[in-house]
Each structure stands twice: as C-alpha cells, then as structure tokens.
Amino acid sequence: MALDVAGKSVETDEEGYLANRDEWDNDIAKAIAVAEGIDMSDSHWEVVNFLREYYEEYQIAPAVRVLTKAIGKKLGKEKGNSKYLYELFPYGPAKQACKIAGLPKPTGCV
C-alpha cells in the first residue's frame, strides 16, 4: 500500500503503518492522521513527539503507563490518564498514535 503525501508516494504496510520510519515527517503524520479521521492539535503532537523520542531511545513504543505519566507532566495532571488519550486517539493511543508517529504497530495481546 502507499500513501500520497504532497504528490510523493510513501510506502505503508497493509494496515497503513509506515514501511520505513526514517521517512517520517510532519506532513506524513498529518496525512496519516487525516486518513484516521484525526485533526492534529498541539496535544496530539505532544503525544506523537513523545512516542518518537521514546522509540528512539528504547526501540519500542512506551507502555500506556509510561505514556500517560509523560503526558501528565507535559500537559497537566488531569490529562495524564488513558481516558484523555482515548479522547485524542479513539482507536486506542498505542496503535493509532504509533501509526501517526510512523512507528511499527505494537504486537501481542494488546
């Protein structure tokens, strides 16, 4: 599968996850978000950027607890919970936010 971003074709897997995460940039993130029906706000970007930073360091997306704690620190305690993250990413913060961040899909019983 491929995603069309500003006239450029970007390769994704059959579920829409980026094939090569080094290709990722803000425009690609926005294009994936549009396909997911998400309008990227500053809060969305905070989550996506944190996911990328964490992945860079640990080679895996953060566990939900790690993510909620980090977001709580950045955006205020009342937002440091999975309910808030589900409001941002209704299909689930782990999978949908990873997709927009250009990261592989978390696998397993999650």
Added chain:
Amino acid sequence: MADFEVPELKEYPVIPLIQEGSMAHSKPYVAKPEHQKSVGYPGELLDNWQEVAINKMGELVKGSRALQVFLDTCVKCGACTDKCHYFLGTADPKNMPVARQDLFRAVYRRYFTFAGKFFPKLVGAVDLTKEVLDQWYSYFHQCSQCRRCSVFCPYGIDTAEISMAAREILDSVGVGQKYCNEILGKVHVIGNNLGLPKRALVDTMEGLEEDIKDETGLDVRVPVDQKGADVLLITPSADFFAEPHIDGLIGYAKVFHQAGISWTVSSYASEAANFSMFIGSNDNLKKAAMRIRDAAYDLGVKRIVVGECGHAWRVAYSFWNTLIGPMDFLDKQYPMPSHIVEVTHDLIKRGALKIDKEANDHRRITFHDSCNVARGSRMGNIPGGQFILPREVIKSCANHFFDMAPETIHENTFCCGGGGGLLTDDLMELRIKGAAPRMQALKQVVDEHGVDTFVAICAICKTQFAKSLPYYDYSMDMITSLHQIVGDSLILGPTE
C-alpha cells in the same frame, strides 16, 4: 462505529437463521516471507504445495491417534451446530463446528481412506485444490480453538485439534498468518510478543514501582532479572504494556510483597504467551517454552508462577512437563507450575493476607472463565479448581459477586471472541460478532444485578473485551484484571 452489522442483544439468546457465506470474505493478513522464515516455514506458497500439504496431513494423522479418531468418528448428529460463538455471532453455517471440521475431513477422506480414494463423491471426499486451501485459510482463522463444541460432542471431537492441524499445514506450504507468526518470531529473538527489549522493560518496571509508591507510600518491588529470587513470574507482556492488564501486574506485586515472597520477572523469558499452540507447531512450542526453563535455571529460582494468561496456563499445566520437563532444579515442595490465582488463593486461605473487602464495595462483579483455563487445564488439587479458585479469590476480596448464566460459565464458557490467535485488527468483524454470546450473558447480569465489573484472567480476553464492549454499548472500563480486585482490597504494611 462499524462497517458491519453488530449483532443485536435480545432479551434472551436466540440461535440465528443461517446465512450462507456471510463470513466467506473474512481472512487475516498473510505472513510476510520474513515472518514465515522466523518460525521455520517457507516464505511463500510453494510450487508443489499440494503434494507438501497432503504429505503433511499424512504425517499429522499418523502422528496423532486423537486427530485420526476425530476425523473418522463424526456421525453428523448436529449437537455441536449451535455451540460455536462464531456461528452464533455470524450465522455462517461454515462456522458450525461440524462444517469447519468437514473442510479438513473431506480432504482427509480423499487421500487417506479407501472409500474416498475410489468413490470420492459417495463419501463427500474432495481434492485439495487452491480453492479448498483458501477456504481453509478463511474458516480455520474463524475458530478460536476454544473447545466449547467438544464439550457437547458425544464423541468428544475436538475441533481445536483439527484447526491446529489445518494451520500447521497452511504454514508448511507457505501460507501462514501474519499476526501469530510475526509475534512468535519476536518471542524467539527478543523474548516477548511485544518485542519489548530489556532496557524498556526495566524502565517500565521502575516507573511502576514509583506509581505504587505514590499510591501506597510503600516500596513494593517489581524486579527484573533478580538472581536468587524464590519465584520466577511468567506473565503475558501485555501486563507490562496495556490497561487493564497492568493493574493486574500491580496486584501480583502487592501480593508477593505482602506475603514476603521474593520474585522476579526475566528479561530473557518475558512472555507467558506461546502462540505456537495456535498454529499447531510443536517445534515452536518447545523452542518458546525452553526460554522459560533456561531463565528459571539461570536465575536459580525455586518455583515458576504463571500470571493471568489463558493459553499460557494450558501450555504450562498440560504441556511443560513433556516439552521442557522435568525441571528437577526447582523446589519440589511447590506445585509445578503454579498459577498466580493458586498462590493468592492459598495465601488468603492460610490467613497470610489481610483483606479489606469493603474496598471493592463500589464494584458489582462477574467473572469470565477463559477457555484455555476452563477446558484445557485445572487449578489447585481439586476437580473443577479452575472454576472454584478464581471465584473464591474474588469473593474473599469483594462483597458483590454475581455469576453469569450456567450454560455460559465453567466448562460451558463462551470464548471472548479473540482467542486462538485471532486477536488482530484485520479480524475485527469476526471478533465483534464472535463476542455476541458472551455479551448476551453479560447483559443478563448487568440488567438483573447491576454488574459493572467484568473480571478476566487472560490478556487476550482483556484486550478483546476492552475493544468489543463499546460495540455493545458497554464501557471498556468494565473489564478488570482479577489481581486488580485483589490488589485494591489488600491491606499493605507491617503485619502483627
């Protein structure tokens, strides 16, 4: 919300009128060559796939008397037809267990029985064509290997065994399922389904210790790779990663802490799940299980405790001994393996834990028996212990417990709809429809008793319900780990 029709929950369960071919389109993504190779199978459909498939079938039938008996004995009595949650949820007659078996049986008859070889039409025997293989791929990925049908079959025919055999043949000719095989590849290399490396695991666990400290003021440890610990905990990696699983992990940590049991998880064997069972692969089953034996030996533990994972408990309880046993280096005074529910149950019965049941008074609880625990294993040293122990633990920790209808619990339990390697987004229609019978039973206790807490002891069940509950207008927060109920009611701190 969905681009398919979500089954309507009626006042009482209704067996649907059949809709021929209604799920013929359902099939999971096919494994990529690298996923196939990581579990020892050819990367893509072989040129001589038919010959390989038939040889493999012969090998499997010869190697398993059970499989051969299951294929030979069906008398088409029909007892199984309305017992499968996928049939009840989809109305596709090929999801009747007998029809699913017959997809395999017809080919078996053609190549391995006298009548089928010479008079195929008379006995419903068919050639293994590409069309038949495609049907296998579709409908053997519409079976969660939950074994409910086998409870009602007068001959005890176990569709799960046939489904596992079919998937192994599919793998052997190069057409595996992406979800299972990609995950198994990660287990073989990294040690868990998620692909969570040691550094991330340690970081996550340190974060959890902080959270527990914030909540309780106590230094409750969640140790990784601690040599000389008494217990090696083997738990699904979802327990490290997702909700509500992680609240269960916190519950285990609190139990071990309060009981004064030293424990650890292993970064080498950081996974209880063993998806090899779902694809019917004994070689992979052994290879994944061996990591656990090696970790237990290297860490020098006395016992292995298995966390809340349904099929892992079946693998541990029913297969470990022949796969990776005997593990003589473990302390023989403990049952091998032990389930975390057995550990907690025993501590509660001995008065080693102090419980404040009222801490759970805001909850009205029911319990979902996971298939592989209910029909593939036992707990404790009493018949039916796998049903009795979890309920006794809940009732010791909470005042309001209500069971679902008897035909939907214990050995009659309905699958969550996502078991057997089907917990993947590309099978969402099947998963949501297959959840219907369980949702129907849940509705009854919600309506009659105001149940708001739906407890499970399996990572697949928990994730599947978190996803499927909202389709039936229930909150995803209902699904709760059993050890969250325990952890919330446990009185921590110095004992008298």
